[in-house]
Amino acid sequence: MRPALLVLLLSLSACSKPLTGTTIHDRLETLFQLHTVEMVFRDVVYHRSNQRLAGLIPFDHRETLFRVFVSVRAGFDLSRPEFAVAVDNGQVRIRLPEPEILWVDADDSSLHEYFSRDGNIGLRFLQEHKAKRIEDNRARALQMGILAEAKRNARLLVIDLMRELGVDRWSLEFSAAPAGQP
Amino acid sequence: MNQRTLWILGAVAVGLTALVLAIGFLPPLSLITTIRVQTVASRLERVVSLRSLDFAQYFGLYIFPYDFFPETTDFAQLRRLTPEEVARLTPAQRRHHELFQLAESLDIRSLRSFKFFPIAVRARAGIDLAGQRLQVTDRDGVLTLRLPPVTVTALQILDQVLPEWPDFPFTVELWRRTITVLEPHLRQKLEEEARLLQTARENAHRQITQLLESLGIGPIRLEFASP
Numbered sequence: 001m002r003p004a005l006l007v008l009l010l011s012l013s014a015c016s017k018p019l020t021g022t023t024i025h026d027r028l029e030t031l032f033q034l035h036t037v038e039m040v041f042r043d044v045v046y047h048r049s050n051q052r053l054a055g056l057i058p059f060d061h062r063e064t065l066f067r068v069f070v071s072v073r074a075g076f077d078l079s080r081p082e083f084a085v086a087v088d089n090g091q092v093r094i095r096l097p098e099p100e101i102l103w104v105d106a107d108d109s110s111l112h113e114y115f116s117r118d119g120n121i122g123l124r125f126l127q128e129h130k131a132k133r134i135e136d137n138r139a140r141a142l143q144m145g146i147l148a149e150a151k152r153n154a155r156l157l158v159i160d161l162m163r164e165l166g167v168d169r170w171s172l173e174f175s176a177a178p179a180g181q182p
Numbered sequence: 183m184n185q186r187t188l189w190i191l192g193a194v195a196v197g198l199t200a201l202v203l204a205i206g207f208l209p210p211l212s213l214i215t216t217i218r219v220q221t222v223a224s225r226l227e228r229v230v231s232l233r234s235l236d237f238a239q240y241f242g243l244y245i246f247p248y249d250f251f252p253e254t255t256d257f258a259q260l261r262r263l264t265p266e267e268v269a270r271l272t273p274a275q276r277r278h279h280e281l282f283q284l285a286e287s288l289d290i291r292s293l294r295s296f297k298f299f300p301i302a303v304r305a306r307a308g309i310d311l312a313g314q315r316l317q318v319t320d321r322d323g324v325l326t327l328r329l330p331p332v333t334v335t336a337l338q339i340l341d342q343v344l345p346e347w348p349d350f351p352f353t354v355e356l357w358r359r360t361i362t363v364l365e366p367h368l369r370q371k372l373e374e375e376a377r378l379l380q381t382a383r384e385n386a387h388r389q390i391t392q393l394l395e396s397l398g399i400g401p402i403r404l405e406f407a408s409p
Contacts, residue, residue, distance in 0.1 A: 028381055029239050029240075030238055030239075032385070032389050033235070035236065035335075037231060039226060039228075039230075042224070042226075044223045044224075045221075047218070049216060049217065049219070050216070064353070064354055066354040085396050108358060109361050109365060110358075113355040122350065122351060123349055123357070129220070133222070136222075136224070140224065140226075153231050157311075164316045165318075165399075
């Protein structure tokens with residue numbers, strides 16, 4: 001009887017799987033970033049899902065058409081070592097790092113549902129869709145020259161700032177990170 | 183129970199366990215197939231010049247409704263309020279009541295119901311220099327620079343997919359309404375609990391002072407306008 005009990009107990013214990021899961025920690029961090037341009041994209045999304053029983057009998061048809069605005073912002077990370085401001089022979093020399101995309105977001109409050117037929121698509125779908133829209137529009141903004149626009153606006157900002165500070169002699173350059181650094 | 187019966191039970195348990203493990207390695211067998219179609223039309227709407235500086239960033243996760251109501255909140259009591267009583271609520275009470283109405287619209291009937299969803303947020307704080315002129319005054323040899331107020335410059339509901347968490351039945355419109363109602367409450371939590379604005383203000387002070395001193399401008403005092 002004891003061996004049988006042992007086999008039974010071992011079988012039952014083999015049914016349990018190790019604990020899995022994700023831990024999310026909140027965190028507060030300091031930044032020093034200058035945003036100089038924003039591109040806003042309007043995305044209109046059509047989504048349809050059908051479920052079929054045995055591949056033949058359709059049921060649970062859902063359909064929705066909605067709009068969302070996606071914002072892409074570019075500028076300069078001033079915490080990078082390339083950022084420097086110095087006075088050299090009476091001239092203010094400003095060196096900014098190369099511009100980069102600092103922020104991309106699909107604004108959930110801008111969502112507008114044009115129509116919906118049992119459009120209960122769930123939070124998980126909305127999150128997956130949002131991630132895709134963010135990546136697509138980030139790539140589009142880069143193709144459309146957002147970084148060059150960021151540089152142009154930075155130059156205008158520095159012109160205005162130097163004028164307000166009463167500085168007549170100044171220079172501005174953009175510097176990429178040395179090789180091997182992010 | 184005799185020994186033979188126990189051996190049979192043991193063998194059945196082993197067999198079932200082996201079957202469960204084997205099924206885990208097989209492709210999913212399902213009589214139900216799902217077809218999803220999605221198309222997107224995207225257009226550049228506008229390009230805007232910005233002049234904003236970000237000094238702090240916060241990542242956090244909130245759970246609705248538990249992080250938005252005190253534990254002792256009685257939804258049944260809120261449900262009994264008449265329209266006249268709701269009209270007499272203070273602004274703070276009305277904001278609280280708005281959260282309750284949101285919960286009702288999401289079919290969350292109490293804080294004991296097993297219905298909730300996570301909201302992961304990323305927020306930034308800083309100053310917006312657009313349309314502002316620097317105000318510099320000299321008081322007794324000390325330069326004072328007056329800057330715009332430190333505010334939350336961006337609030338993002340993160341698209342983190344948390345597979346271990348249960349899904350929640352949102353439509354697009356319901357999600358939009360949820361975020362519109364929750365956003366001011368999230369901003370308040372970021373300011374009060376996460377100390378986002380205070381951290382941004384301290385970092386702004388440090389960075390701008392260093393910047394001006396490197397230009398040979400000093401001593402300097404910084405003042406931030408009130409929001």
